[in-house]
Amino acid sequence: MASPDSRLRIQHQNGVTMVEFVDRNILDEANIAQIGSEISALIESDLNPRLLISFASVEHLSSAALGALININNQIKEKDGQLRLSDINEQIIEVFRITRLDRLFHIFPSTAEAMESFS
Amino acid sequence: MASRESSGPDDLPSPPAKAQSISIHPTTDGLQCVRDSIDEALRDADYDRTNAFAVRVALEEALCNAARHGCSPEDPNCTIEVVYHVTPEDVYLRITDNGPGFDPTAIPDPTLDENLESATGRGLLLMRAYMNSVQYSPSGNCVVMTRKVP
Numbered sequence: 219m220a221s222p223d224s225r226l227r228i229q230h231q232n233g234v235t236m237v238e239f240v241d242r243n244i245l246d247e248a249n250i251a252q253i254g255s256e257i258s259a260l261i262e263s264d265l266n267p268r269l270l271i272s273f274a275s276v277e278h279l280s281s282a283a284l285g286a287l288i289n290i291n292n293q294i295k296e297k298d299g300q301l302r303l304s305d306i307n308e309q310i311i312e313v314f315r316i317t318r319l320d321r322l323f324h325i326f327p328s329t330a331e332a333m334e335s336f337s
Numbered sequence: 338m339a340s341r342e343s344s345g346p347d348d349l350p351s352p353p354a355k356a357q358s359i360s361i362h363p364t365t366d367g368l369q370c371v372r373d374s375i376d377e378a379l380r381d382a383d384y385d386r387t388n389a390f391a392v393r394v395a396l397e398e399a400l401c402n403a404a405r406h407g408c409s410p411e412d413p414n415c416t417i418e419v420v421y422h423v424t425p426e427d428v429y430l431r432i433t434d435n436g437p438g439f440d441p442t443a444i445p446d447p448t449l450d451e452n453l454e455s456a457t458g459r460g461l462l463l464m465r466a467y468m469n470s471v472q473y474s475p476s477g478n479c480v481v482m483t484r485k486v487p
Contacts, residue, residue: 285456
């Protein structure tokens, strides 16, 4: 269960850990480090991590946040897990396209579609 | 924090006559103060969501570079200066730190397949993607960015 000062909202459903961000803007380096640590702990606690990160509440993020996502992706790959991203707004999707990270991550328009994609 | 009229260094585009300036210590509060000031200027100039987003992305990455590659926040003399001018037609941003600077030409292309899984090195790419011009001083501790509103 997330602590009261968590930057995340966490749910578990059908073997998938669903994560949403508390913050609208993921910019502050200390917050990004905390988010990275919290998600890393979730991955570590799972033998076969299946993680869905929803960006439904996110309006803005920095390249440092993208770096944290890449670290999360690498950690999940090491455990043969699966990572899905969903509900990314049009402007942030453009950031993923510019950086070509849309090729690295599995991105879905909605949490429902992302949930269906887990094998 | 202080506001004043500014002039730029000779080797980079000079700021417009009515540009404003903020000097901050690179703390969470200091950086937020810059974001809030630029947001206010964007609102005053009636920027739509797309154009405001573009400026915010570039600003954030430049601030992040200044905070990371600049001087240590533990140093009481460590400052980041942001000179800005926002009109409905264009934006001028100049971000200067008093650290040793960094070499933008040394950043590998983060869009190459072999670099896609690297966690760093995307800030400059985003600044260049969202602004019309991005120029660093030879010392690497000052960047000037401009954007014309399409």
